[in-house]
Amino acid sequence: MDLLVRNAHLYVDRGWEIPGGWLAIKDRRVHSVGTGGSEPAATRVIDAKGRLVTPGLINAHHHMYQNLTRSYAPVTNGTLFQWLTGLYPLWAQLDEESVYLSTYVAMTELLMGGCTTSMDHMYVHPKPFLIDAQFRAAREIGFRFHATRGSMTRSVDDGGLPPASVVQAEDEILADSVRLVEAYHDAGPGAMGRVALAPCSLFSVTERIMVESAKLAEVYDLRLHTHLAEDHDEDTWCQEVYGCRPVEYFERVGWATPRSWVAHFIYPSEDEITRLAHAGVCVAQCPCSNMMIGGGSADLMGLRHRGMAVGLGCDGSASTDHGSMWLEARTALLLGRYRNGPASMSARDALDAATRGGAACLGWDDEIGHLRPGACADLVLWQMSDVALAGAHSDPVEAWLRCGPAVAGTTIVGGVPLVEHGQPLMRALPDVLAGHAHHARRIQMLHG
Numbered sequence: 478m479d480l481l482v483r484n485a486h487l488y489v490d491r492g493w494e495i496p497g498g499w500l501a502i503k504d505r506r507v508h509s510v511g512t513g514g515s516e517p518a519a520t521r522v523i524d525a526k527g528r529l530v531t532p533g534l535i536n537a538h539h540h541m542y543q544n545l546t547r548s549y550a551p552v553t554n555g556t557l558f559q560w561l562t563g564l565y566p567l568w569a570q571l572d573e574e575s576v577y578l579s580t581y582v583a584m585t586e587l588l589m590g591g592c593t594t595s596m597d598h599m600y601v602h603p604k605p606f607l608i609d610a611q612f613r614a615a616r617e618i619g620f621r622f623h624a625t626r627g628s629m630t631r632s633v634d635d636g637g638l639p640p641a642s643v644v645q646a647e648d649e650i651l652a653d654s655v656r657l658v659e660a661y662h663d664a665g666p667g668a669m670g671r672v673a674l675a676p677c678s679l680f681s682v683t684e685r686i687m688v689e690s691a692k693l694a695e696v697y698d699l700r701l702h703t704h705l706a707e708d709h710d711e712d713t714w715c716q717e718v719y720g721c722r723p724v725e726y727f728e729r730v731g732w733a734t735p736r737s738w739v740a741h742f743i744y745p746s747e748d749e750i751t752r753l754a755h756a757g758v759c760v761a762q763c764p765c766s767n768m769m770i771g772g773g774s775a776d777l778m779g780l781r782h783r784g785m786a787v788g789l790g791c792d793g794s795a796s797t798d799h800g801s802m803w804l805e806a807r808t809a810l811l812l813g814r815y816r817n818g819p820a821s822m823s824a825r826d827a828l829d830a831a832t833r834g835g836a837a838c839l840g841w842d843d844e845i846g847h848l849r850p851g852a853c854a855d856l857v858l859w860q861m862s863d864v865a866l867a868g869a870h871s872d873p874v875e876a877w878l879r880c881g882p883a884v885a886g887t888t889i890v891g892g893v894p895l896v897e898h899g900q901p902l903m904r905a906l907p908d909v910l911a912g913h914a915h916h917a918r919r920i921q922m923l924h925g
């Protein structure tokens with residue numbers, strides 16, 4: 478064996494936990510799991526010291542570049558649309574270097590919060606090759622990355638929200654989508670990079686982009702992603718421009734398919750939930766972002782009971798301002814119980830959403846989101862202080878989310894430790910942070 482993690486409370490998958498368990502890794506995959514005394518020999522052994530070990534968490538919705546404008550003072554108290562229109566002119570200054578640096582920082586932060594696979598919804602393209610820069614960062618780190626080719630075509634001149642400086646022509650978007658898929662999408666087992674198509678939202682792209690993206694997804698067998706039913710302003714806008722509700726439009730453009738997962742899904746009607754659940758659409762709930770922006774949030778357990786797979790997302794760094802999937806899981810738990818009562822949701826439900834739910838969103842649950850033998854060796858040894866855990870002796874999974882804060886003590890992606898003792902191992906990080914600070918100040922027009 479290449480690596481053995483022993484003496485753990487091992488959460489293998491929904492309904493399968495091994496107290497005092499071990500997990501053996503060989504050739505970047507989970508080889509076997511078991512209980513104390515039967516461990517195989519391994520080149521390296523990590524003693525988990527009785528702590529919780531889970532599958533790596535999966536981030537189903539993010540905008541990594543937004544960490545360049547975290548907690549940007551002029552818009553912190555705006556509505557979603559005010560916040561967006563205040564930030565678009567800043568994001569118009571993105572270039573390859575700033576996107577590379579922001580992606581590097583975002584992935585490092587995600588690893589420190591126990592996330593081993595993330596999507597990124599990259600929908601601002603003032604310059605070409607920005608997603609190429611993201612793949613450069615992912616490869617340097619060794620992070621499992623599901624990129625999405627986002628897009629915007631409707632500027633204010635066409636009745637949309639963004640300024641002309643951050644939108645693109647339809648044909649340019651479609652050609653770049655094909656280019657990225659052919660260059661980076663690896664449909665094979667154990668892939669470290671995949672690509673999905675992700676027009677930003679119904680109110681920022683034309684109908685043709687929605688329709689053609691769905692067609693391209695069929696041709697190349699890709700996932701489809703967008704924001705849906707995030708804000709009441711969206712209902713009004715859709716009614717005025719398309720003469721229907723957002724979900725009706727989503728169906729009209731051919732997106733109600735098992736390929737699609739949508740971010741937020743806060744304001745669907747009962748009938749719309751039934752229709753999209755029947756179609757196999759998955760949802761990414763973003764609890765912290767939703768609460769920070771002061772709108773509603775999806776009813777995670779309600780949607781699950783209706784048959785929808787629901788994952789969690791930390792959303793753009795400029796709305797949530799953190800990248801910890803542990804914090805998202807904890808907030809999902811609080812929000813679920815606040816909404817539906819104490820019997821409605823457990824820590825295991827939140828963990829299941831952050832693992833299996835995220836994997837379902839990415840169409841990847843054969844290999845990630847669990848630690849069954851044969852799965853990708855993506856896992857986390859959770860670290861909490863002895864003070865925080867004092868008195869928590871009866872249920873390590875509930876303690877993980879109820880006590881806290883928890884950080885990733887060790888994060889392993891594809892059998893390779895990328896965080897140890899709570900610290901990221903990437904040696905380039907100090908230089909990356911210095912470069913990030915430079916670009917964040919440039920983009921925020923802070924001089925001196």
Ligand SMILES: [Zn+2]
Nearest residue numbers: 704740792793
């Ligand atoms: Zn978003």
